[in-house]
Amino acid sequence: MYLSSTRSRFLTFLVIVIFHLPVHASELADQLIKKYESSVFQVQLIERQSNKKSAIGSGFLIEENKVITNYHVVSSYINSPAQYSIELLSSSDEIIKASLLNFDVVNDLAVLSLPKTTAPKLKLAAQTPQQGAEIYSIGNPHDYGMIVVPGTYNGVTAHSFYQRIHFTGSINPGMSGGPVLDKQGNIVGVNVATAGNQIGFLVPLWHLDALLKKPILPFDKYNYQDEIERQLTASQDRLFADLLQRDWQTTILGQSLVLAEIAPYLPCWGQSNAEQDKAMFAVSEINCISKEQLFISNGMRTGNIEVQFSWIEKEQLNDFQFSHLLTQSFSRAGPGNSANKKNVTNFHCYQDFSKDLSAHIHKSTFCVRNYKKYPSLYDALYISVSANNTSGAALMSHFTLAGVSQQNATAFLNKFMESVTWN
Amino acid sequence: MELIIQQLNSSGKVIAQHKISKQKITLGRAYSNDIIIDDPHICPHHAQLEIEDNGQICLVDCNSINGIFNQNKKPLAAVTNLNSGDSIYLAKLKFRILRVDHPVADTVALTQSEKTAEFISKKSVVLLLSVLILGLFILGEFLKSLTEFSAKSLYTPIISFIIVLLMWPLFWSLLSRFFKHEVRFWAHLSCLLISLLVFKLILFVGTIVSYNFGTQTALIFQATLSYLVTFICLKFSLYLFNQRKNKRQVKLSFIFTSAIFALLTIGVYVKKAEFSALPKYSGLILPPVLLWHQGIEKDDYIKSAQQVFQDAQQESVKETDKSTEHGDALEEALQDETVSSQ
Numbered sequence: 001m002y003l004s005s006t007r008s009r010f011l012t013f014l015v016i017v018i019f020h021l022p023v024h025a026s027e028l029a030d031q032l033i034k035k036y037e038s039s040v041f042q043v044q045l046i047e048r049q050s051n052k053k054s055a056i057g058s059g060f061l062i063e064e065n066k067v068i069t070n071y072h073v074v075s076s077y078i079n080s081p082a083q084y085s086i087e088l089l090s091s092s093d094e095i096i097k098a099s100l101l102n103f104d105v106v107n108d109l110a111v112l113s114l115p116k117t118t119a120p121k122l123k124l125a126a127q128t129p130q131q132g133a134e135i136y137s138i139g140n141p142h143d144y145g146m147i148v149v150p151g152t153y154n155g156v157t158a159h160s161f162y163q164r165i166h167f168t169g170s171i172n173p174g175m176s177g178g179p180v181l182d183k184q185g186n187i188v189g190v191n192v193a194t195a196g197n198q199i200g201f202l203v204p205l206w207h208l209d210a211l212l213k214k215p216i217l218p219f220d221k222y223n224y225q226d227e228i229e230r231q232l233t234a235s236q237d238r239l240f241a242d243l244l245q246r247d248w249q250t251t252i253l254g255q256s257l258v259l260a261e262i263a264p265y266l267p268c269w270g271q272s273n274a275e276q277d278k279a280m281f282a283v284s285e286i287n288c289i290s291k292e293q294l295f296i297s298n299g300m301r302t303g304n305i306e307v308q309f310s311w312i313e314k315e316q317l318n319d320f321q322f323s324h325l326l327t328q329s330f331s332r333a334g335p336g337n338s339a340n341k342k343n344v345t346n347f348h349c350y351q352d353f354s355k356d357l358s359a360h361i362h363k364s365t366f367c368v369r370n371y372k373k374y375p376s377l378y379d380a381l382y383i384s385v386s387a388n389n390t391s392g393a394a395l396m397s398h399f400t401l402a403g404v405s406q407q408n409a410t411a412f413l414n415k416f417m418e419s420v421t422w423n
Numbered sequence: 424m425e426l427i428i429q430q431l432n433s434s435g436k437v438i439a440q441h442k443i444s445k446q447k448i449t450l451g452r453a454y455s456n457d458i459i460i461d462d463p464h465i466c467p468h469h470a471q472l473e474i475e476d477n478g479q480i481c482l483v484d485c486n487s488i489n490g491i492f493n494q495n496k497k498p499l500a501a502v503t504n505l506n507s508g509d510s511i512y513l514a515k516l517k518f519r520i521l522r523v524d525h526p527v528a529d530t531v532a533l534t535q536s537e538k539t540a541e542f543i544s545k546k547s548v549v550l551l552l553s554v555l556i557l558g559l560f561i562l563g564e565f566l567k568s569l570t571e572f573s574a575k576s577l578y579t580p581i582i583s584f585i586i587v588l589l590m591w592p593l594f595w596s597l598l599s600r601f602f603k604h605e606v607r608f609w610a611h612l613s614c615l616l617i618s619l620l621v622f623k624l625i626l627f628v629g630t631i632v633s634y635n636f637g638t639q640t641a642l643i644f645q646a647t648l649s650y651l652v653t654f655i656c657l658k659f660s661l662y663l664f665n666q667r668k669n670k671r672q673v674k675l676s677f678i679f680t681s682a683i684f685a686l687l688t689i690g691v692y693v694k695k696a697e698f699s700a701l702p703k704y705s706g707l708i709l710p711p712v713l714l715w716h717q718g719i720e721k722d723d724y725i726k727s728a729q730q731v732f733q734d735a736q737q738e739s740v741k742e743t744d745k746s747t748e749h750g751d752a753l754e755e756a757l758q759d760e761t762v763s764s765q
Contacts, residue, residue, distance in 0.1 A: 278571060280570060280571065317569065318566070319710035319711075320566040320710060321565075321566055321567070321568065321569060322710070323708045323709050324566065324567050324569065325569050326708040327706050327707055327708045328569075328706075330706040330707075330708055331706025332706070334700070334701045334702070335700065335701075338700070340700075341697070341698035344700075345735050345738040345739050345742070346698060346699055346735075347699075347701070347702030347735075348731040348734040348738070349702050349703065349731060350727060350728045350731045352724055352727065353718040354719055354720075354721060355717075355718035355720060355721070356721070361714065361716065361717070361718035362718070363708060365702075365704045366724075366728040366731065367704065367731065368731050368732055369702075370732075370735035370736050370738065370739040371739075372739050372742065375736060375740075378732065378735060381702060385708060387708060387709075387711065387714050388711045388714050388718075390711050394708075406729070406732045409732075410725060410728075413725055413728070414721070414725055417721045417724070
């Protein structure tokens with residue numbers, strides 16, 4: 001009875017939505033695109049050799065000579081300014097040359113400058129919308145022409161450190177950098193990414209505001225890399241200051257004490273092989289992985305963290321088989337972020353047996369690779385497995401940190417090693 | 424007066440010898456000859472050997488079609504004097520003529536190697552070694568299996584393993600056959616099996632050393648011993664092949680062993696990628712019984728670990744130096760452009 005009544009109410013709601021909203025939304029969307037069509041541009045990255053566009057995105061006019069887009073849209077230019085140039089395509093198919101004025105690699109924003117135009121400029125909203133508010137994303141998906149997508153403002157995404165707005169609506173490649181407007185036509189965010197199925201992400205208003213207020217740096221044209229390094233270093237300092245000052249809670253895994261969720265932006269998941277019928281051994285795992293990565297260039301992501309624990313019991317295996325199993329698991333550590341030869345060195349590893357507070361001996365490996373363009377930053381990786389426990393079980397603990405300074409990586413390693421013990 | 428007439432094959436080995444006591448010894452294809460030679464190029468009455476009163480040996484060509492030659496294949500006159508030990512050719516066939524008092528080579532004493540060869544050729548020894556190596560193979564597979572162990576799954580690996588093992592003695596047997604030496608299949612097989620067992624032992628000890636004292640020490644230990652074992656195995660196989668012991672054998676074994684190790688080293692070097700996104704470290708874990716290391720304190724571990732930051736940065740700096748030339752060119756191109764756009 002209760003169920004059916006709920007369902008009927010739900011149905012009514014659905015009908016109302018279908019009946020009313022589209023008309024209202026499409027009218028408003030239509031007005032918005034008409035009004036601001038000339039303020040939104042297609043941003044084109046021109047490859048100089050072929051003189052053809054190699055990447056596209058969207059951008060919008062914020063001052064009479066400033067256009068906002070995403071960092072990742074113009075990242076090819078920032079990483080090799082000699083090879084690319086930036087052009088804007090207006091709604092009247094006019095091509096305007098633009099240059100880079102400022103950028104924020106962590107929040108994926110870039111400010112371009114162009115000759116003064118008379119097109120109406122967009123204004124930042126005075127305050128952030130309510131959750132559930134209707135908002136409108138504008139952009140040029142797949143080069144099919146400028147469109148408007150109505151959707152819902154759903155606040156800052158859960159489990160995030162870098163902060164993105166969760167937008168319920170379709171954002172597609174090519175729309176990156178396009179504005180998201182409220183009903184009044186004020187900017188509430190910037191299109192940046194999608195997770196598919198109507199889950200879109202926007203750069204929040206306040207990050208855009210902060211970037212616009214930042215003094216424009218007198219860039220040496222060839223030295224964008226120094227600025228990226230400065231921004232990444234500051235960002236990882238913020239992240240690790242927050243992580244390291246937290247009280248790391250522990251949780252029991254098998255007979256060991258391991259880390260529970262050490263920060264909300266490092267959500268943990270668990271799994272085990274208990275459901276496998278023929279398993280000769282038992283494994284239970286805790287994986288805590290940050291969902292966000294920072295885009296640096298096509299060949300490189302950074303900024304993410306992984307923490308992982310496995311408790312392995314030998315059950316039906318003998319000592320040699322068990323150590324073979326551990327060898328296999330211990331050999332498989334890899335970085336959590338992708339990076340290529342152009343951007344990072346090989347990993348350099350240090351390996352030794354270490355003693356924990358409960359006098360258990362672990363075989364521990366610590367590896368780092370240096371960022372070739374940002375010499376103060378590293379990817380660090382640690383994997384450790386208990387090696388002297390005769391009771392037939394082993395603890396494997398592992399973490400990876402991407403884009404971290406030597407000081408922060410060392411501090412993290414220290415806190416990690418003293419937190420993980422046997423019960 | 425007696426004469427020895429030896430027929431030799433092309434590599435100089437005696438394939439038949441006759442001892443004949445006659446004043447005149449006839450050689451040819453006809454059945455009336457003292458020495459009957461079944462070869463289409465030999466005439467029915469090809470040549471004859473005569474011993475003169477003063478004891479001189481004399482070779483006479485009986486108007487043969489294909490003639491007689493000295494050991495350098497130069498044609499000989501119709502009548503030629505020979506000394507004991509001279510080689511001659513009748514048509515294509517090689518012969519050697521000797522007096523009974525011709526000196527023979529010194530007797531070769533049976534060496535320790537020969538005794539060893541005899542011992543390891545024994546069927547019981549071969550069987551024992553085979554059982555040992557197969558047993559170790561099966562044990563290894565068992566200790567590596569992480570699912571329920573079934574003997575059935577071992578069928579293919581064991582058969583392939585046996586086939587690979589048999590390659591070695593087969594190779595030597597064929598070689599011996601070709602050079603008309605003694606074959607000694609079982610001795611070669613035993614030699615291989617013993618070497619493999621020693622390799623296994625070296626590997627086992629090396630693994631424990633590497634686990635406790637670091638890969639570098641273990642690698643040197645393993646490489647040195649493996650080199651030695653390979654050298655001994657090759658040298659013994661060469662002995663089994665021609666049953667002689669000489670400097671040439673030592674030299675050959677040395678060259679082959681060095682070549683094998685050089686190829687292996689180059690192989691590792693060639694395979695080593697310039698860049699890998701995955702870290703390279705030893706993932707080896709052994710049972711607690713084989714761990715002797717006491718473990719170091721956390722703070723010491725972290726202190727020592729700092730070195731990797733410098734190492735990584737050094738690699739980065741080295742590569743930047745290498746690419747500087749390229750970078751300069753890029754900058755110049757950029758400046759040119761700025762000028763032209765003005």
